[in-house]
Amino acid sequence: MKETISVGLLGLGTVGSGVIEILEDHKESIQHKTGCNVNIKTVLVNNLSKPRNLQNNETKLTDQYTDITQDPEIDVVVEVMGGIDHTLKILMEAIENGKHIVTANKDLVAQYGAELLEATQRNKCDLFYEASVAGGIPILRAILDGLSSDRIRKMMGIVNGTTNYILTKMSKEGVDFDTVLKEAQDLGFAEADPTADVDGLDAARKMTILSILGFSMPINLEDVQIKGIRGLSLSDINYAKQLGYSVKLIGVADHSENGASISVEPTLLPLDHPLSSVNDEYNAVYVYGDAVGETMFYGPGAGKFPTATAVVSDLIAVIKSLRLGTSGMAYVQPQFPKKMKTKNDTITKKYLRLHVHDQPGMLMELTKIFAQYDISFDQIIQRKADAEDERELMMITHQVSEADFERAYEELGKLSSIRSVDSVFRVEGSE
Amino acid sequence: MKETISVGLLGLGTVGSGVIEILEDHKESIQHKTGCNVNIKTVLVNNLSKPRNLQNNETKLTDQYTDITQDPEIDVVVEVMGGIDHTLKILMEAIENGKHIVTANKDLVAQYGAELLEATQRNKCDLFYEASVAGGIPILRAILDGLSSDRIRKMMGIVNGTTNYILTKMSKEGVDFDTVLKEAQDLGFAEADPTADVDGLDAARKMTILSILGFSMPINLEDVQIKGIRGLSLSDINYAKQLGYSVKLIGVADHSENGASISVEPTLLPLDHPLSSVNDEYNAVYVYGDAVGETMFYGPGAGKFPTATAVVSDLIAVIKSLRLGTSGMAYVQPQFPKKMKTKNDTITKKYLRLHVHDQPGMLMELTKIFAQYDISFDQIIQRKADAEDERELMMITHQVSEADFERAYEELGKLSSIRSVDSVFRVEGSE
Numbered sequence: 001m002k003e004t005i006s007v008g009l010l011g012l013g014t015v016g017s018g019v020i021e022i023l024e025d026h027k028e029s030i031q032h033k034t035g036c037n038v039n040i041k042t043v044l045v046n047n048l049s050k051p052r053n054l055q056n057n058e059t060k061l062t063d064q065y066t067d068i069t070q071d072p073e074i075d076v077v078v079e080v081m082g083g084i085d086h087t088l089k090i091l092m093e094a095i096e097n098g099k100h101i102v103t104a105n106k107d108l109v110a111q112y113g114a115e116l117l118e119a120t121q122r123n124k125c126d127l128f129y130e131a132s133v134a135g136g137i138p139i140l141r142a143i144l145d146g147l148s149s150d151r152i153r154k155m156m157g158i159v160n161g162t163t164n165y166i167l168t169k170m171s172k173e174g175v176d177f178d179t180v181l182k183e184a185q186d187l188g189f190a191e192a193d194p195t196a197d198v199d200g201l202d203a204a205r206k207m208t209i210l211s212i213l214g215f216s217m218p219i220n221l222e223d224v225q226i227k228g229i230r231g232l233s234l235s236d237i238n239y240a241k242q243l244g245y246s247v248k249l250i251g252v253a254d255h256s257e258n259g260a261s262i263s264v265e266p267t268l269l270p271l272d273h274p275l276s277s278v279n280d281e282y283n284a285v286y287v288y289g290d291a292v293g294e295t296m297f298y299g300p301g302a303g304k305f306p307t308a309t310a311v312v313s314d315l316i317a318v319i320k321s322l323r324l325g326t327s328g329m330a331y332v333q334p335q336f337p338k339k340m341k342t343k344n345d346t347i348t349k350k351y352l353r354l355h356v357h358d359q360p361g362m363l364m365e366l367t368k369i370f371a372q373y374d375i376s377f378d379q380i381i382q383r384k385a386d387a388e389d390e391r392e393l394m395m396i397t398h399q400v401s402e403a404d405f406e407r408a409y410e411e412l413g414k415l416s417s418i419r420s421v422d423s424v425f426r427v428e429g430s431e
Numbered sequence: 432m433k434e435t436i437s438v439g440l441l442g443l444g445t446v447g448s449g450v451i452e453i454l455e456d457h458k459e460s461i462q463h464k465t466g467c468n469v470n471i472k473t474v475l476v477n478n479l480s481k482p483r484n485l486q487n488n489e490t491k492l493t494d495q496y497t498d499i500t501q502d503p504e505i506d507v508v509v510e511v512m513g514g515i516d517h518t519l520k521i522l523m524e525a526i527e528n529g530k531h532i533v534t535a536n537k538d539l540v541a542q543y544g545a546e547l548l549e550a551t552q553r554n555k556c557d558l559f560y561e562a563s564v565a566g567g568i569p570i571l572r573a574i575l576d577g578l579s580s581d582r583i584r585k586m587m588g589i590v591n592g593t594t595n596y597i598l599t600k601m602s603k604e605g606v607d608f609d610t611v612l613k614e615a616q617d618l619g620f621a622e623a624d625p626t627a628d629v630d631g632l633d634a635a636r637k638m639t640i641l642s643i644l645g646f647s648m649p650i651n652l653e654d655v656q657i658k659g660i661r662g663l664s665l666s667d668i669n670y671a672k673q674l675g676y677s678v679k680l681i682g683v684a685d686h687s688e689n690g691a692s693i694s695v696e697p698t699l700l701p702l703d704h705p706l707s708s709v710n711d712e713y714n715a716v717y718v719y720g721d722a723v724g725e726t727m728f729y730g731p732g733a734g735k736f737p738t739a740t741a742v743v744s745d746l747i748a749v750i751k752s753l754r755l756g757t758s759g760m761a762y763v764q765p766q767f768p769k770k771m772k773t774k775n776d777t778i779t780k781k782y783l784r785l786h787v788h789d790q791p792g793m794l795m796e797l798t799k800i801f802a803q804y805d806i807s808f809d810q811i812i813q814r815k816a817d818a819e820d821e822r823e824l825m826m827i828t829h830q831v832s833e834a835d836f837e838r839a840y841e842e843l844g845k846l847s848s849i850r851s852v853d854s855v856f857r858v859e860g861s862e
Contacts, residue, residue, distance in 0.1 A: 022580055022722055029647070032766045033579060130577070136723035138577020145576070146561070146569020148464060149453055149743030216460070274729065277708065291453055291740040292567035295730030298705070305722040312580030326755040335463045 002075070005034075005319050006041040008068030008099070010090065011081030012052065012061075015104055015131075016043070018308030019078060019315075020054070026312070034319040042068050044081065069093040076318050078311060079103040088112050095119045095127075100327060102314040104131035104307055107196075110205035110221050113212065117331060124328035126321055128314035133206045134159055134283040136306030137299035138313065143213050143287065144331075150289035152214040154254040156428070159206040161281035161301040162190045162197040163229050163249040168279045171237050171246065177229070189281060199228035200249065200264040207251035210285070211262050215255045216335040223340055225263035232266060236353060236423050239394045240268050243379055245351075246276040250428065259339035261346045263426070268351050268396070270429040343403035349378065349427035350405055354393045354412075355385055355419040362391075362417040369411045370397070373404040390419060396427055433506070436465075436750050437472040439499030439530070441521065442512030443483065443492075446535055446562075447474070449739030450509060450746075451485070457743070465750040473499050475512065500524040507749050509742060510534040519543050526550045526558075531758060533745040535562035535738055538627075541636035541652050544643065548762060555759035557752055559745035564637045565590055565714040567737030568730035569744065574644050574718065575762075581720035583645040585685040587859070590637040592712035592732040593621045593628040594660050594680040599710045602668050602677065608660070620712060630659035631680065631695040638682035641716070642693050646686045647766040654771055656694035663697060667784060667854050670825045671699050674810055676782075677707040681859065690770035692777045694857070699782050699827070701860040774834035780809065780858035781836055785824045785843075786816055786850040793822075793848040800842045801828075804835040821850060827858055 009016055023030070023038050031037055042060045044067070045052075052061065060067070068074055069090060077094045081087060084107050091101055091108075092115075101120060103109065109116070109129045120127040130140050134157070143152065158164050162184060169180045181198070184190035196202045204224040211219040229249050240247045250267035253260065269276045274296055278284040283301030288294055300306035321327050356362050363382075370376070379396040397405075412418055440447055454461070454469050462468055473491045475498070476483075483492065491498070499505055500521060508525045512518060515538050522532055522539075523546075532551060534540065540547070540560045551558040561571050565588070574583065589595050593615065600611045612629070615621035627633045635655040642650040660680050671678045676699035684693040700707045705727055709715040714732030719725055731737040752758050787793050794813075801807070810827040828836075843849055 018722075026580060026582065029582070029766060030580070032647075033763055136720075137726060138573050141572060141577045142569050145748065146572045146744055147740065148747045149457060149461070150740045151457065151460070216463075272708075274708065277703075277705065289567075289740065291449075291736040293731050293734075293737055295568060295728075297726075297728055299726030300724050303724075306724055309578065309581045309720065309722040313577055316579045317576065324755065324757045324760060326757060329755060332464055335460060 002036065002322075004037045004039050005076060005322065006039050006074045007315070008071065008074040008077045008094075009040055009043045010065070010068065010077060010079040010087070012043050012045050013080065014304045015080040015307045015311065018304040019080065019311050022305070022308050022312045024056075030316060034316055035323060036319050038315065038319070041074055042071065044068055065090045069097055069099070074099060075322065076100045076102060076315060078315060079105055080311065082107070084108050084111060088115075091116065092119055095123050095125055098123055098125060100126040100318045100322070102128050102311055102318060104129070104311055106132035106202070106205045106209065110208040113209065114218060121328055126318045126327050126330055128317055128330070129209070130314050131307050131310035133209050134285055134297070135299070135301045135303060136309050137283060137285065137297050137301070138310065139210070139285050139297050140213060142297055143210070147287065147289055147292060147295075150291045152255070152287060152289050154252070154288040155210050155214050155285060156275065157207070157210070157251045157285035158248055158275055158278050158283055159251050159285065159301065160197055160203040160249060161283060162194065163203070164278065164283070165189050165281045167229065167232070167237070167247060167249065170232070170234060171241075174234065176234050177232050198230045200226040203249060203251050203264040207253055207262050207264055211253040211260060212334060214253065214287070215260050217260060217338050218334045219260065219262065219338060223262055223338070225265065227265040229266050233423065236425070239353065239381065240351070242381070243268070243394070243396060244271055245269055245427070246271055247425070248275060250275070250426070252426070252428070258345040259341040261341040266425045268425055268427040273429060343406065344401050346402040347399050348402070349399055350397045351423070351425045351427050352395045352421065353423040354421050356391050356393055357417050357419060358389050358391045359417055365415055365417055366412070369408055369415070373400070373408045375400045375404060375408055433467065433753075435468045435470050436507060436753065437470050437505045438746070439502065439505040439508045440471055440474045441496070441499065441508060441510040441518070443474050443476050444511065445735045446511040446738045446742065449735040450511065450742050453736070453739050453743045455487070461747060465747055466754060467750050469746065469750070472505055473502065475499055496521045500528055500530070505530060506753065507531045507533060507746060509746060510536055511742065513538070515539050515542060519546075522547065523550055526554050526556055529554055529556060531557040531749045531753070533559050533742055533749060535560070535742055537563035537633070537636045537640065541639040544640065545649060552759055557749045557758050557761055559748055559761070560640070561745050562738050562741035564640050565716055565728070565730070566732045566734060567740050568714060568716065568728050568732070569741065570641070570716050570728050571644060573728055574641070578718065578720055578723060581722045583686070583718060583720050585683070585719040586641050586645050586716060587706065588638070588641070588682045588716035589679055589706055589709050589714055590682050590716065590732065591628055591634040591680060592714060593625065594634070595709065595714070596620050596712045598660065598663075598668075598678060598680065601663070601665060602672075605665065607665050608663055629661045631657040634680060634682050634695040638684055638693050638695055642684040642691060643765065645684065645718070646691050648691060648769050649765045650691065650693065650769060654693055654769070656696065658696040660697050664854065667856070670784065670812065671782070673812070674699070674825070674827060675702055676700060676858070677702055678856070679706060681706070681857070683857070683859070689776040690772040692772040697856045699856055699858040704860060774837065775832050777833040778830050779833070780830055781828045782854070782856045782858050783826045783852065784854040785852050787822050787824055788848050788850060789820050789822045790848055796846055796848055797843070800839050800846070804831070804839045806831045806835060806839055
């Protein structure tokens with residue numbers, strides 16, 4: 001049995017250096033847990049001439065990925081470089097050469113998870129990606145092992161730290177979206193190009209991964225309804241508060257006899273809902289199981305050490321299964337064929353904010369349209385708007401199907417009394 | 432390879448019936464995950480003549496435990512009957528006969544976990560006990576696998592549902608301890624003999640199990656400082672609120688270079704601390720790791736199906752490792768020898784409530800004692816007491832060592848101006 005496991009590390013950015021530091025710092029405890037030493041043999045970097053502070057002088061830096069994928073001594077490839085197509089090619093080559101994979105790359109796993117899994121199983125290799133969802137929170141293990149005896153009905157999560165930081169700041173300090181985004185970029189909490197975070201794509205990738213595992217179904221990123229928070233107005237946050245809600249970017253995946261539905265969108269959550277108090281860059285995932293009921297997993301969703309912890313925990317799992325001779329047996333293929341809910345079966349409550357012309361019969365016209373589709377209201381607030389002859393109207397509906405809501409929404413657009421529909425959000429919580 | 436795994440079930444109470452129902456209900460998914468069918472072959476019950484509603488007619492009821500421990504066909508023994516010494520004897524016999532064990536019995540695991548572990552490892556059997564701590568929350572797996580690469584510094588938990596239910600009711604409805612306890616007993620939330628819950632022993636057992644795994648040290652129940660909530664006064668809950676705190680029964684385990692310290696006691700928590708909003712019979716465990724930072728795991732701490740879910744998830748783990756040929760390799764022995772903090776190194780803040788005689792120099796006498804031990808105060812409230820010439824005094828100290836606090840407390844008892852020290856609680860949170 002091998003005494004030392006050799007690792008090829010792809011990427012030496014923030015997370016990559018974190019992985020090296022944790023492996024160094026926890027050497028003895030990893031030796032105790034696995035009976036092995038871990039040696040980072042080779043690290044793939046972009047720029048060989050950049051000065052690096054590597055404690056282990058035997059670690060070799062390279063800018064040729066084949067130095068890792070084709071090195072027969074390397075047992076495990078740890079991928080923390082990001083990217084999709086090129087990275088996929090490298091990992092596929094590594095797998096074909098019998099290497100086990102640990103990755104933190106949600107973009108890749110959400111898009112090519114099934115392909116990677118197929119290749120690793122064919123080659124009897126392990127593939128772990130705990131760090132790809134919710135950073136330091138061991139949520140994939142909780143779903144795969146801890147709740148393995150249960151039937152998961154619903155997962156609801158704050159799985160993007162950047163947008164949660166932005167929404168928390170807006171809500172607590174009353175600062176508008178653009179200002180907070182700029183500040184977050186200056187502080188390094190948001191990327192220079194914030195698209196993937198702000199427009200909901202990053203959260204959608206994580207919800208895809210959670211749904212595949214939680215519902216045991218081959219869900220694709222394309223199955224997720226996505227709406228981000230770009231340009232979200234302070235007014236909505238303030239009105240939501242008055243109505244008893246917080247505004248969060250929530251990923252919801254639910255599953256019933258009619259199929260699954262998955263979405264990421266700005267959502268009004270009751271202020272006493274536990275996800276309402278998840279603030280700043282923290283993540284949390286609520287899991288509802290038939291038998292277990294309501295559970296929640298909370299922790300840092302990103303960051304050097306939280307993410308590196310998840311990567312190294314995966315590495316320990318790979319090493320354990322190497323030593324036990326059980327590599328490639330950890331994951332099972334999805335049990336069920338994919339079945340998505342139709343819009344008729346997707347039922348939620350909705351929040352709307354409108355600007356209307358203050359004219360006789362306006363509210364009657366409006367409510368008539370909703371009544372036509374059996375949509376009734378839980379709360380309505382009407383306010384003076386900036387313009388003298390306009391009113392601002394906030395409405396929360398009772399439960400309504402996506403299909404009915406879409407039809408009503410389309411007819412709203414035809415009403416001359418409506419100047420603009422400013423916001424439409426999902427509403428979670430009590431009926 | 433076996434196609435069917437035979438289980439002997441010890442106990443057919445609430446959790447036992449839950450286990451049978453979940454196994455029946457999730458048959459296909461368990462088959463998919465493990466490649467095996469699970470058959471409950473034999474069930475040990477106390478009273479054979481009591482009518483039972485068992486769906487599987489082939490399941491045999493017995494009142495002789497040897498029908499399970501000595502049946503060579505039985506692979507796994509699932510223990511949900513409770514009890515300590517007699518149960519230990521049965522499980523030891525089962526282990527010596529090569530059977531794997533799943534147990535929900537915290538009393539047994541807290542007291543004889545090391546013995547059970549030694550026996551299972553000697554016989555190459557598995558031992559799983561996820562259900563013994565925090566019911567449906569997969570907290571042991573989170574610590575053992577999810578955070579396996581990290582160094583856990585502190586665990587803080589609400590791990591007893593009964594006392595949390597009582598404290599929530601007292602706080603929300605202003606009802607006194609005895610009334611709520613009676614009500615909880617009538618509703619079946621509290622046992623007829625509530626000692627183990629109310630006096631903190633149940634929580635201490637769970638903290639023992641968490642500490643052994645989290646700190647990788649052979650901690651014993653005797654190492655836990657225990658103080659329960661029996662007779663806890665509504666006044667303290669109300670004063671705590673005014674001072675910005677909730678009152679919870681909190682298990683704290685922390686660990687530094689000086690050693691570990693573990694306690695269960697009524698604790699004042701800042702109202703905005705996430706554990707403050709864990710209400711009713713829910714449980715939650717906060718885990719602080721060097722690298723990961725702050726994580727929290729929340730869910731139902733007890734109940735038929737949450738507990739049965741944890742038991743069946745363990746059973747799935749046993750079956751997987753049976754099929755992989757890795758039985759008995761899941762747990763590792765503690766890495767470190769036991770080292771407990773001295774009282775000089777155990778530092779906390781304290782809350783005190785006193786009745787004092789309203790006489791000149793009283794407060795000076797009092798504060799002089801504290802000053803002698805370098806104990807200073809964060810908050811003080813003095814109120815009129817029921818008796819005309821008395822005052823009620825609530826004080827929250829800054830950080831103080833247990834040793835200094837005990838010395839000061841002893842001297843307080845000698846002061847003639849102090850009529851009674853009514854409460855002493857731990858205080859968590861900001862300095």
